[in-house]
Amino acid sequence: MELLSHIGFGLSVAAQPENLAFALLGCLIGTLIGVLPGLGPLATLSMLLPITFHLEPVTALIMLAGIYYGAQYGGSTTAILVNLPGESSAVVTCLDGHQMARQGRAGAALAIAGLGSFFAGTVATLVIAAMILPLTRLALTFGAAEYFSLMVLGLIAAVVMARGAIFKALAMTIIGLLLGLVGTDVPTGIQRFTFGSPELYEGLDFVTIAVGVFGLGSIIASLEAGEDAQTVSVLNQKITRLWPSRDDFRRAWPAVLRGTGLGCVLGVLPGGGAILSSFTAYAIERKLARDPSRFGKGAVEGVAAPESANNAGAQTSFIPMLTLGIPPNPVMAVMVGALMIHGVRPGPQVLEQRPDLFWGMIASMWIGNLMLIVINLPLIGIWVKLLKVPYRLLFPAILLFSSIGVYSVNNSTFDVVLAAGFGVLGYVFAKIGCEPAPLALGFVLGPMLEETLRRAMLLSRGDPLVFFERPLSCAMLITAAVILAVVLSPQIKRGRNEAFQEQP
Amino acid sequence: MRLTRVLVAALAFAWVSAAYSQTAQPYPNQPIRIVVPYGPGGATDIVARILGERMTTLLGQPVVVENKAGGNGVVAIQDVVRSKPDGYTLLIGNVTTNTLNPIIVGKEMPVDPFKELVPITKLIEVPAIFLATKVNFPPSTIQEVVAYAKANPGAVNFNSAGYLAYSHLDFIQLQKRTGIEMTLIPLKAGAGGGQIDLINGEVHVAIQNAATVLPLVQSGKLKALAVTGDKRLAGLPDVPTTKEAGFEGWGTNAWQALFAPAGTPQPIVDKIFATVKEIMISDDAKKKFADVTMTITLSDSPAGAAKWLQSERVAWEPVVTEAKQLAKP
Numbered sequence: 124m125e126l127l128s129h130i131g132f133g134l135s136v137a138a139q140p141e142n143l144a145f146a147l148l149g150c151l152i153g154t155l156i157g158v159l160p161g162l163g164p165l166a167t168l169s170m171l172l173p174i175t176f177h178l179e180p181v182t183a184l185i186m187l188a189g190i191y192y193g194a195q196y197g198g199s200t201t202a203i204l205v206n207l208p209g210e211s212s213a214v215v216t217c218l219d220g221h222q223m224a225r226q227g228r229a230g231a232a233l234a235i236a237g238l239g240s241f242f243a244g245t246v247a248t249l250v251i252a253a254m255i256l257p258l259t260r261l262a263l264t265f266g267a268a269e270y271f272s273l274m275v276l277g278l279i280a281a282v283v284m285a286r287g288a289i290f291k292a293l294a295m296t297i298i299g300l301l302l303g304l305v306g307t308d309v310p311t312g313i314q315r316f317t318f319g320s321p322e323l324y325e326g327l328d329f330v331t332i333a334v335g336v337f338g339l340g341s342i343i344a345s346l347e348a349g350e351d352a353q354t355v356s357v358l359n360q361k362i363t364r365l366w367p368s369r370d371d372f373r374r375a376w377p378a379v380l381r382g383t384g385l386g387c388v389l390g391v392l393p394g395g396g397a398i399l400s401s402f403t404a405y406a407i408e409r410k411l412a413r414d415p416s417r418f419g420k421g422a423v424e425g426v427a428a429p430e431s432a433n434n435a436g437a438q439t440s441f442i443p444m445l446t447l448g449i450p451p452n453p454v455m456a457v458m459v460g461a462l463m464i465h466g467v468r469p470g471p472q473v474l475e476q477r478p479d480l481f482w483g484m485i486a487s488m489w490i491g492n493l494m495l496i497v498i499n500l501p502l503i504g505i506w507v508k509l510l511k512v513p514y515r516l517l518f519p520a521i522l523l524f525s526s527i528g529v530y531s532v533n534n535s536t537f538d539v540v541l542a543a544g545f546g547v548l549g550y551v552f553a554k555i556g557c558e559p560a561p562l563a564l565g566f567v568l569g570p571m572l573e574e575t576l577r578r579a580m581l582l583s584r585g586d587p588l589v590f591f592e593r594p595l596s597c598a599m600l601i602t603a604a605v606i607l608a609v610v611l612s613p614q615i616k617r618g619r620n621e622a623f624q625e626q627p
Numbered sequence: 628m629r630l631t632r633v634l635v636a637a638l639a640f641a642w643v644s645a646a647y648s649q650t651a652q653p654y655p656n657q658p659i660r661i662v663v664p665y666g667p668g669g670a671t672d673i674v675a676r677i678l679g680e681r682m683t684t685l686l687g688q689p690v691v692v693e694n695k696a697g698g699n700g701v702v703a704i705q706d707v708v709r710s711k712p713d714g715y716t717l718l719i720g721n722v723t724t725n726t727l728n729p730i731i732v733g734k735e736m737p738v739d740p741f742k743e744l745v746p747i748t749k750l751i752e753v754p755a756i757f758l759a760t761k762v763n764f765p766p767s768t769i770q771e772v773v774a775y776a777k778a779n780p781g782a783v784n785f786n787s788a789g790y791l792a793y794s795h796l797d798f799i800q801l802q803k804r805t806g807i808e809m810t811l812i813p814l815k816a817g818a819g820g821g822q823i824d825l826i827n828g829e830v831h832v833a834i835q836n837a838a839t840v841l842p843l844v845q846s847g848k849l850k851a852l853a854v855t856g857d858k859r860l861a862g863l864p865d866v867p868t869t870k871e872a873g874f875e876g877w878g879t880n881a882w883q884a885l886f887a888p889a890g891t892p893q894p895i896v897d898k899i900f901a902t903v904k905e906i907m908i909s910d911d912a913k914k915k916f917a918d919v920t921m922t923i924t925l926s927d928s929p930a931g932a933a934k935w936l937q938s939e940r941v942a943w944e945p946v947v948t949e950a951k952q953l954a955k956p
Contacts, residue, residue, distance in 0.1 A: 165666070165667070168667065169666075169667035169668075169672075169692075169694055172667065172676060173676070173679075173680060173692075176676075176680055262823065263823060263826055263827045264827065265823075266824070266827060266829050267824075267829065307790070309789075309790070309813045309814070309815050310790070310811070310813040311790060312731075312789075312790025312791060319737075321697055321698025321701035321702050321705065321737065322697050322698065322702055324697055324698035324699065324701070324702075325696060325697050325698070443823075447822070447823075447826070447843065447848070448839075448842050448843065449822050449823060450668070453666055453667075453668070456666070456667070456668035456669065457667045457668040458668075459668060460667060460668035460669065460672055460673050460676075461668075463673050463838065463918075463919045464673055464676055464677060464915075466914075466915060466918035466919065468838075468841065468842050468918070468919060468920075469842065470841075470842020470843055470845070470846060471842060471843065471846035471848060472842055472845065472846050473842075533666075533694070533695060533696055533697065533702075534693055534694065534695050535695065535697070535702070574815070578812055578813075581784075581810065581811075581812055582784065582812060582829055584781075584810075
């Protein structure tokens with residue numbers, strides 16, 4: 124009952140006309156920047172921060188949050204239509220979402236992504252309202268050893284998930300890990316692979332790599348193949364239908380449920396939560412599917428699960444910020460900054476001292492999700508029509524927005540040049556049939572893997588048994604070992620190879 | 628033919644009048660850029676944005692904050708020194724980007740901020756809190772930490788965001804001063820997340836800026852053992868300063884200051900100084916910064932700021948040199 128009264132109170136704050144208006148504004152801006160390739164929420168939030176100075180803190184937060192999850196929604200649109208993930212968590216959506224688009228089922232993919240996200244958002248809002256304190260405790264029980272084991276589990280899942288030759292997937296993951304090494308070595312301050320340029324001291328940025336390897340790489344490949352090559356361009360496929368079929372729904376809903384559950388839990392963990400939840404959700408669906416070979420060729424579960432997972436995760440990632448004032452990712456850090464500019468110090472007291480802020484924010488998440496689904500469902504028709512734009516007009520636009528997006532991350536032309544370089548690399552990968560998704564995962568998880576391993580070893584004073592002494596960590600390592608054993612067992616290996624041979 | 632001539636004449640007129648208006652209008656007659664050497668959201672960014680918003684009102688030109696993270700400030704500093712020294716590009720630097728890092732990197736710095744930038748004024752000091760976890764760690768004063776560390780050499784973990792960051796330097800000095808031995812659990816430079824390790828007891832002690840951790844102390848998630856600076860914090864009246872705790876001169880107050888490229892005309896520097904001063908002495912700004920536990924510490928003049936920065940450099944150089952030896956991996 125207390126829960127209901129809290130939500131009711133929150134809704135009364137969030138439903139004030141001004142808050143509603145700014146939630147809508149945030150959602151619209153978020154959707155827009157999410158759809159534009161390469162433009163991400165971080166750059167947008169920092170550009171729009173001045174607008175929020177004259178708003179009430181709760182209104183400001185509602186608008187900024189709207190931009191954040193609006194971008195999550197919009198990001199999946201770009202991933203599905205043009206195979207370009209704007210954020211690390213959308214990488215997986217590309218795998219099957221873009222395949223669906225190529226088969227003329229872009230509308231179905233977009234609708235499933237939207238509805239799955241809305242469902243996940245609704246559940247996550249309730250979960251936050253009901254279990255915010257236990258989930259905070261969960262975030263606190265994760266020490267370096269647990270994180271390390273979680274990363275190992277995630278990487279193993281990536282290899283399982285990869286379609287095609289396991290060797291190539293492994294190679295791509297390792298390239299990703301190596302790219303993640305670039306930058307300052309944390310414990311010693313020594314530069315690794317920075318070649319004397321200060322721009323590289325903090326490592327490569329995800330957006331630079333994604334735009335290069337995914338976006339520019341596939342543009343080069345498409346141009347080479349020519350406009351009429353059906354295999355590379357989505358544009359000449361006829362669009363069969365706009366709405367998911369009954370069969371799509373039947374397959375999608377269990378995946379949405381599983382993805383939501385996974386996302387709610389992993390989202391709470393700072394750092395790798397978002398990307399891990401979408402990758403793991405995908406891997407689980409693949410494992411549970413009766414016919415795993417459909418994955419990577421337009422399986423609707425492959426869109427539904429990761430999309431619900433990353434939206435649920437995006438919302439529960441607010442928990443450490445709301446209850447402790449600790450931002451789990453750079454976007455949240457901007458929100459903490461925005462609150463501080465308003466003189467509100469985020470922290471454990473916010474719940475008692477500013478319940479309007481706390482519950483209003485939570486209720487607005489749900490309202491925001493409702494708005495997003497209302498905005499996005501009618502837009503599907505327009506997005507799908509966008510695919511009919513001739514490629515010679517579409518690709519310069521993608522190129523332009525990608526460049527602006529890469530530049531906006533750090534106001535740096537250096538990054539744009541880097542992205543161009545990664546574009547060439549992406550083209551090579553496309554040529555030799557290597558999926559870039561494991562690279563993205565390796566790149567994001569690699570540095571965290573290294574950091575948490577070294578931290579755990581420092582904390583245990585060099586005793587590796589620490590990973591097995593802590594129950595949570597031990598359980599995750601055992602799961603990883605089991606998954607690996609299953610994949611490597613001869614029977615399944617044969618199945619994998621057959622699946623691979625089916626591919627052209 | 629005639630059309631072309633008319634066009635050329637019109638363009639020439641437009642160009643001349645534009646150039647004329649540029650010289651005739653007093654500073655500022657175009658938008659001003661404040662470069663922040665970090666991503667959005669941190670303490671330096673907050674100072675830049677509060678200041679930028681009020682400068683926009685007072686100067687009648689948009690003051691835009693631009694985040695340019697990278698290389699402990701080197702990327703931002705390079706950007707600023709390459710810009711025209713005309714007062715339209717400014718930098719908000721801090722103790723790390725404009726004093727510690729240049730000393731640590733030394734000759735390998737691609738740019739010399741001491742020479743190629745001029746300070747306009749110091750802006751803010753951010754006091755830090757010496758924190759301890761409440762899990763599995765009995766000491767609640769600095770003396771008790773020292774005694775505990777003496778009894779258990781190397782067992783006390785401390786964290787610090789970035790190699791030779793000022794909190795790292797503070798801990799190196801503490802160890803040297805008292806002869807104790809502690810273990811560094813490093814964090815990525817500028818990273819949050821250090822607080823979670825303290826709350827759950829993986830890390831025992833840390834020095835972090837008060838703006839971020841005060842709520843965690845007030846709500847009882849973490850212990851505060853001392854505060855840096857010479858005054859107690861309004862939000863923590865019972866917590867002694869490091870001096871009161873018997874560690875005079877130990878513990879760094881981080882600062883932020885406003886810089887311009889060297890060669891910026893003195894009248895423009897003076898004008899910016901006067902504007903910033905007007906902002907910072909207002910009650911509104913005082914309250915705003917006090918709300919987030921930052922202390923306004925303005926220089927008396929740009930010349931005073933230069934003198935102060937020089938003294939910072941002189942004070943830190945031996946500390947860093949020694950720490951580099953001690954912290955050798």
